[in-house]
Structures are given as structure tokens and as C-alpha cells.
Amino acid sequence: MNSILNVENLSLTIGKDEILKNISFEIKQGEIFALVGESGSGKSLTSLAIMRLLPDVISVSCGDIKLKKKSLFALPEYEMQKVRGKSIAMIFQEPMSALNPVMTVGAQVAEVLKIHLGLRNDAVKMKVVSLFKEVALKDPEERYNWYPHQLSGGQKQRVMIAIALACEPDLLIADEPTTALDVTIQAQILELLKKIREDRKLSILFITHDMAVVSQMADRVAVMKEGEILEQAVCKEFFSNPQHPYTQSLLRDAMEKKEDSKIKEEGEKLLEVEDLKVHFPIKKGFFQRTAGYVKAVDGVTLSIPRGKTLALVGESGSGKSTIGQAILSLVHMTQGSIKFENKNLATLSERALKPYRRKIQIVFQDPYSALNPRMTIGNIIREGMVSLGVGSKERAAQDEHIKELLLKVDLEAEHARRYPHEFSGGQRQRIGIARALAVEPELIICDEPTSALDVSVRSQVLKLLRKLQEESGVSYLFITHDLSIVPTIADEVAVMKEGKIVEQGSVEEVMENPQEEYTKTLLAAAPKLPNKNKEAYT
């Protein structure tokens, strides 16, 4: 098999700092090569270097990249423009923002055909439609005239793939193409990429941080960390016999299994939600008449016992986050009851609700917007305590309590004086947990708390949450779209679709013996690691 891409001793620098150190790898024709690493490892930089789309501040200090034996770095810019989009094509992570919002999707595909192949008018339109068919976009002729905002995330990504394939490239670079998509859609797109590889003998450089996806897609794998490639291997070898300790720890973290915990007694029911409905009115027309409802939550019944975790799983738009907001009384409930310790929260006024606010708290998904950038960590944690009257009113005693909390979440006491931007995503998430703990709640709603985190950080946070539950008996409502982490944290699981719960039960029951169609689809779509045995990775 001929070699399509050759990266040789590539090093990049910003100023004096080296951000890519001596990267070398090769991609053969028809091969899917996965580049894995956590954020900041340099994988996206590598792809940008191949396309020569690096920002001006970054310079190539040494090395070369060859496409089919011809050096790309030796080309002048106007020659490189002929390579981009034609010989090498790229698709990005966020399909929402990667497409021009004011151009039709058809025109955006046509653009690439026009500049590289010189096609015009009817020929162009025909080619675009055939491309849309190839990427399995329904009603291709109609879709030509649609705008990006009218398409779903999965459809947009298909358009991106169509743009990439238009001029029959030798290499397709896919930079985390499915990270922003729902699990079922992700499965479809990955299937599509594999099919295209088969049909066209296309080489793909697949960049991701998800090990399970790698095991499903890749022929060969390379692991990057802090600008270096630590290990390269054929996929099967890579997963059955990882060599480098970092690789081993990555695989371990990806394959978390819940340690057999002590059997917990059937606790009393802490939270009981009955037939909860949250409908948002759609107002139309001159007089703002209510034309219909968005049924975000449409009749949900669930319960959480004391000291246990219920995982709420669903894709985007299923209503899972709305349930969390309703329980916190942050959103208006249309119907139903939310009973906490047998008291219906829905009937309480804001004042009567305040003592209950102490008992139910929340941890958010995005660590970057969950903390006020202008407040010190200490004050962020203090806010809840002061507002809900927990603990001492004396400042010194409060400071003590804050220090204890920081230590509890594996941070340091002196961090109280620092500001959020000085911390990493994982650390900020822990600060968020400390903030929720400060008021000594009995139930914490975790709204996708690990979705924005790297795999290794994720496992740390989950471990922390488990530890806290064991120590203090706090219950969790764990909202997530990621089925793979459910066994590591939850006792029971409920699967949601379009505002309704389709199946619920204990984790073993639902995950190993699903009854409903949708649950089965979700489980099947989720990419799996080859080896269920954790011991292989130690």
C-alpha cells in the first residue's frame, strides 16, 4: 500500500516554547489513523500544521510533511490553496459554527467544486446532489437550498463531509467530528465514514479523545501527550497490549467499572417526582396567542432513595436538564408534584422554599461558566453558606469551613484566595462540588458534570463524587448523555426520550437486559472498548 501522508520530525514553537516535539507518523492509502490525546496534547495543532492553517504566532521549527512524497512545506501559498480542499480535506468538531450561516448548504458545497474543478451551474448542482446522496442526506435536491440553521447537528456534519469529499481528496482529516453529536447520531456518522473509506479507498486522519470510538474506527493508533507521540501501534495490539504507562492509565480511566460496593439497604425515599410536566408555551401572532406547547417534560415519575444515585440518561432535547431545573424550582412546573421528604415543593412560596434550597443543590456541566470570574474561590463557596444561613455567621469560622471543604475535594486550603481562571477545568468542577457541599445538602443534582472534561479528569471527579456519597450519604440525580459512565456512578438508571421516561430500573437490569427498543438502540450505538477487563490495563 502506498504511503499517502508522511509527517517527519515535525516540531512547532510559539516564541521560545516548543508545543509539538518531533512528531513522526505515516498514513497509508485507505487507512484510518487515529490520533488520540487529551485536550492540550497537540493533536489539533498537528492537523492544522498539515493543512498549513496554523495561526501566525506558531512557527515550524523543524520537520516536514509530505503528501504522496511531495513536501507540503515547500509549496508557496497559492499552490497550497490548490491542495486544501482538493487533495486534503478537513472536517471540524462543531458543525454548528463551521458552516457559513448566511449561505445555503448547497452553495457551500458548490463553492469547493467551482474553485477546484471549475464546474459550473447544472454540472455543479448535479454533483452536489449526488454528494448529498452519498452522505445519506434525505431529500438531497430540496436540501440544496436550505440554510445551516435549518438542519440538525448530524445533518450539518453530513454536509461538512460532502464538502470534504467533493473533490475526491487523498486524505480526510476529521478533527473530533462526532464529539458534539448525540450517541445515536455519532454511530451513524462513524458508519458513514467507514463506508466512504471502503468505497473510495480514502485515508482518514481521525482525531479524538474517546478511546471507545478509536477501538471501533481505527486501523492504527498514536497517543499524544503534551506535544509528543508516546506510542504508536496497530489497533488490535494497542488495546490488547499497551506499552506506555500513560496509554495504560488512559485505557484504565476509560474503562471504569464500579467497585463492588457494600450492599446498601433500601433507604427511605428522599425525592419523589410524580407525573411531572413542564410545558413551555409557544406564542405566535399579533396578540401573542399561545399556539402550542413545547413539552420538555411530559409526565415523568421517578424517585431517589437516600444515599443512592439515580442516573438520568437521554440525548439532547430529551428533557433531562429541565427536570433538574424543575426540582430546584428554577423553572415553572405545569403539572405534577415534587415531594422532598414528603413535602410537595411545588406548592411552596419562594420564602417557604428557602430552607429546602439548602437540601437540594446543583453542579453544572460547563466549569467555565459555573463560577463568577470576578469572585475569589473562597467567596464563591461562601455565598451559599451566607445566603442559606448554614454554619457560623463569623467570618473566621466560615473561612475554616471553606478550608475543610477545599481539602475534601482534593484542593488546597490556600486556593481560597485565588480566582477561577487560575484553575483547570477539572479543578473548577471540584470547586463547584465544594460550593454545593458547603450548605450540606441531602440531594445534589449533577447536570452532566463530566461531559466537558478529559477522560482522566473525568474519572477523578467521578471517584470524588463516589467518595463523598460514601462519607456523607448524599444522594445524586446524575444527568448524562454518556451511557459508559452510568455503571461507575449509579445505582439506578432511567432512560429518557422526548420528555418521557421509556425505561427505568437498576443499572444491571437496564444495561444488561434492556426491554425497550430505544434503550437497546442507545446501548448498541455507544462505542465500546474491546476489552471489558480492567486488569489488562494495569
Next chain:
Amino acid sequence: MILTLLWTDIMVWILLFTIVVWSWVVSGSPQVKKQWHTIFKSSIAMASATVLLFYLLFTLLDSVHFRLATPSTDTKSQQVQYGEMTSLLDLLFSHNIKNTERTYSAPFATHEYAKSIVVDANGVTKQAYLPLKHVSNNNDLLQKSMFAIFMGIVMGGSLIFLHMVWRKKRGFKSELPWRTAYLTLLFLTVIFTWFYMLSYHYHVLGTDKVGGDVLYHSLKSIRTGVLIGVLTTLIMLPVAIILGVSAGLFGGWVDDVIQYLYTTLSSIPGVLLIAAGVLSMQVMMDNNPTWFETTLERSDLRLLFLILILGITSWTGLCRLLRAETLKISQIEFVTAAKAFGVGKFTIIRRHIIPNLMHIILISIVLDFSGLVLAEAVLSYVGVGVDPTMHSWGNMINQARLEMAREPMVWWSLFSAFVFMFILVLAANLLSDRIQIVLDPRNKS
């Protein structure tokens, strides 16, 4: 000597006090201190700030008014007579005030600008240039200049020396471009000292139509310009912040009312609104002559009212911005967290929303400042600016413009006003650019 403070004087000192207090409060937060540090790392910002401080100095000098006791002509009476209201700046330039000429003269000139009819010793009538009354005729301009520049360097140098000593005590640790600041300071001090010392012997920037010294006029106008720029913002800020944040956070009918208010107000052409306000004010002042005793007080009151009117008519722009930003911030998760803690709405505003609005507010303040200084000139031209007896660049331009047709042209009064205004506005714009670059969250990458 009795201290008599005008209304605007009081406002200036309150403002100064507020700034000092605010700086002290802000220096408690290491995050904000760091931001200001980054702002001043730029030499341009440093130089601009020095220039602005220089202008501020003149404003302050001119904001302390008092009346000096005049020697009593009536030896029998026990009462002390007091003269006109003067300020510190006036004291400095008392020689200029006294030494008015008859009419126009060019900078550094020794004779009047236009010829006048003169009957000479032989009884022959002819046209000649009359010598200026208060300008010395010795041809030693160069000598005096050298001496003045020397004095300037000495004065500037000593200030710099003092500052360096103060820095040394704290260990020379900051990396701010003090050298640029020193150079700017030196430059300004030298120029000013040169002007000042020569003003005893020459009319450095010429004289205007009625013989008043142009340098003196220009310096006095600084206070007017700076006051309009700064005090208006002082009035405009609370209104814009309260209304903007309320509209964004409370929504509902509060939002509708506030939006109605600012749409209505902004649909009235600005000049008309100001003009109407000024005219009303004039009538009010005409009907109440007891409110002020001297012309100075009267024109000061008019300035005060002008500032009030400008403040009340210019809050709409900032209000809109703050409303949009508040809407955005109130959706961010840390606000949701606060609500989940049951934190009250007003505390949320104080703790979460306003600190995250500071960058918009700060940029607005500095940007509006330059706009207002420029607007003053235009307003005076239209006739709804400051009182014609008050020293302002607008008035200088206006009066000079009427004489533009004169041949050869009288350019120095106009030029001087424009240059003083230009330097102030340029410094403010450059500083605001730098602040914007540092504070705008979108620039953080």
C-alpha cells in the same frame, strides 16, 4: 481672604474624592489591580495618562475660588472689602489678566496686528503698528527661552527625582514604563514653564480681539472642557446602570417601560433636546436672579445646568448596552447557582452582574469623555453651550470664527483652542483604546 466655592467646584472635589476612594477600594482586589497594571504596561497609555493628569492639574488649580481682601479706600469703615472671585490659576496668571492689550496681536509679537491710525510727532496722520503695551521690547527672546527651558528641566527633574525616590523605597519592582511617563512629564513641564516665564514678557500665544491673552484663555478653558466631559458622565452613569440592569434582569413590564423610555428619548434629535433644556434653564435663571451674585456664579450655574441636561439626555446609549449584556449574564450558570442558593435579586446584581459589566462601563466613560469635550465646541456654536462670558474652547472658536474673513487672517486663537482640545481628546481616545483591548473579554485568547 474668604473661600468661595462654586457649585461646580464642589462637584469637582467630590469627584476627586470618589476617585481616590474607589482606587483604594479597588486596590484591595488583586485581580483588578492586575488589570490596571496591564493597561499601563503600554507606553502610549502611560503617556496619555500623564497628559490627562496634567490637564486635571489645571482643572483643580482653577477649581478653588476665593476672594482676596482689597486695600480699603475708606479708612473709617471697619468692613473689609473683597475683590472679585479668583482661583489659584488666576493668581498664577494675574499678570496676564492685568496686562490686556487693546486688540489683536500675533504670538510673540511686539506690535499690534492691524494698523491703526496714528498721529505722529509732526501731526501727520498715517497708519502704523502700535506697540503692545505690556510687551517688552528687548530683543532677548532667545535668552529668556533658554532660561525658561532650564527652569522647566529643573522643575520637571525634581518631580521625577522625588518619584524615583518613592519607587526606590518600594524596591523598583513594577515593570511599568515609567521612563515614558517621565519623558512626557518632562516635556510638558518644560513647555509649560517656557510659556509661563515668557508670559511675563510676551503674549506667548497672541491676544484676541479685545486684547485678552490667548494662553490664559486656553488654560482657563481646560476646566470647562474637562468638567463637561467628566461630570456629565458622573450624572449619566447611575441612571444608565440602574435602568439598564433593571431592564435586563427584571424583564416583564419593567423592561417594557424602560425600553419605551429610551426609545422615546433617543428618537428626539439630541441637539433639540439639549437646546430645549438650555432655553428652559435660561428662563428659569432669568426669573431668579437672586440665586447668584456675580457673573462668574451665574455662568457657573449655567454650566452646572448644562452638565445636568447633557447627563439626562445621554444615558440611552449605555443603558441599551447594559441591558443587552445583563440579559446575557443572567443566563450564565453562576447566576443560576446563586438563584439556587436563594440569593436575593439585589445581591445578585451587586455581586454577580455589576462586576461583570465594569468593562463596558469603563470603556463608555472614557469614550464619552472625548465625545463630550468635542460636543461642547459645537454646542457653544449653536448657542446652547456655556455662557458666552465663560472661558471655553467652544467660545474661543466661535468668536474667532466670526473674524475669519479678516485679511490677513487671525489664526492663533482658533489654532490654540483646537490644539489644546486635540491633545486632550487624543490622550483620552488612546487611553480608552488601551483599556478596551485589555478589558474586552473577547480579546482573551
Next chain:
Amino acid sequence: MFGYIIKRLLYAIPILIGVNLITFILFFMVNSPEDMARAQLGAKQVTPQMIQAWKEQRGYEKPLFINDKATGISKATDTLFVQESLKLFSFNFGISDSNRDIGSDIKERMGPSLAIALPTFLIALITNISLALLLVLFRGSALDTSMMIVAVMIMSISGLFYIIAGQVLFSKMWHWVPISGYESGWGAVKFTVLPVMIGVFAGIGAGVRWYRSIFLEQINQDYVRTARAKGLSELKVLFGHVLRNGMLPILTGVVVVIPTLFMGSLIMESFFGIPGLGSYTIDAINSQDFAIVKAMVFLGSVLYIIGLILTDISYTLFDPRVKL
């Protein structure tokens, strides 16, 4: 869309009422109809009958807000405020305090105002956008930095300076164009060239900076990265993608101004002796002619609101995401 326009026009009514209210209050705080009559008729030989007649001619004899002499609902409606407002809403501007028909004066003076405002607007728009695009193409270069400094300096100089310097240089010293004045028809060109050029030049500093920042914001978006990855040259990226997306924020700032072009620039017209609506307004303010001022304020507000509506409509035309 039609329904939307109707809705916006209806919303405009309370705003115009509010505008009227403010103008009324401000003006009548200053002057009573008595004083206005006296001022116009000349203080010396005026008799109470003349004053009364003058007031009746203009409807000023009615009380301001509440008419105690009338009964029932007329108490509120038979007042100066309501009657005058109704007239305004039907665009009947009446006669000025000095006995001229305001409506026809406005029609006559619209032309000269437009003759200056429209060319200034168009030329400035094209110049500013072109320069901004140029600077964005060469962003970070020495050209970019130096042009930005020049822009700040142009911005910091008072507009009056440009006017006065322009007049001195081009009229007085070099005699290329007359200093001031106006002539209708093609002769207007020699009178409008200077004000238009000065208007464009004075606004270049702020204008280029604003457009440049809008385009720079677009350049950092993801879709630009996709466009480059397609192999588009930098020029094509700018004109094909950045410009179109940049148009959206530009529209908000630009379209709203268009209707108010009719009002003319108060300053330009005064300095250059152009008999447009701007100088009309200034003269009215100086002579405290309430009838004209109230008409101009009303007109100005109507035009501004039309501008707002036009902005929203243009957004729907250019941004496929926005539906009305």
C-alpha cells in the same frame, strides 16, 4: 411581514405621543403663549386683542392640558396638547410663529438637506468599508498599525476644525469653491462639494475603526477556518464570506440613519449657508419659534422610528435565521 410592519407602527404611536409630551413640557416651561405672541408681534405696539388674535390663529388660546371650561371628555381633549398632537399626527404642521406655512417650508428645504446628506452618506459608506477591508486583509502589518494611529488622530480633531480649515483652504485661499451658499439644480454641485468632502473626511477615523472591528470579529469565526480549509484565497474569504456576515451588524448601525438624512446636518448647513432642514431647525431654536421646533421634533422622531423598522426588515432580508 405586513402584520409585523403594522404592529411596529402601532407601537410607534405611544412613542410619538411621549415625544410630543416631552417637547410640549420643555417648551412651555420656557415660554407662555403670551410671551411668544409678544416676541413675534413686537413688544411696543401690541394690544391684548392682537395677542388674542395671534394666539387663536394658532390654537394657543386653549389651556395646556386640562380645559376647565369644557364639559365631560372635552375637558381632556379640548386642550392645546391634544389639539396640537392630533394636527401633528395628520402631518398638518400649521403656520410658524412668523406666519409662514411650515409644511411647504419643510418640503422646500428637504432638497438641499438631501443634496448634502445623501452623497456624504454613500461616499462615506463605500470609503469606510473599502478601507476597513483593506486593513483587515493586511491586518497586523505596519500599514494596519499606522493607519489605526492616523484614524485615532483624525477622530480626535474637532469637526469644527475640518470645516473651518476646509473653508479657509479651499475657499478663501485657493478659491476652488465658494465659501457658502446654495443654488438649486446643477449649480448646487459647487456648493455641496466642500461640505460633502469634509463630512466624509471627518468621519473616516471613527468609521474605518468601527467597520474594521466588525470584520475582525468575523475573521475569527469557525466558518472562516472552514472556508480556508476549502482552499479559498484570503481575498475570496474576505469578500465571499466575511463581508456577507459582517453586513448584519453593519446594517443595524447604518440603516437606522437613512431616514434621518432628510433632517440634514445642523452644523454643516449652518456653516455653509445651506437652506436645509438643519439650519431651519437651528434658526427656529434661536428665535424660539415653537411651532417649527415642535414640527421638526415630531418629524425627526417619525423618521427615526421608520429607520428602526427598516433596520429590522433589512435584517430579515439578509439574515436567513431571522423570521418576522
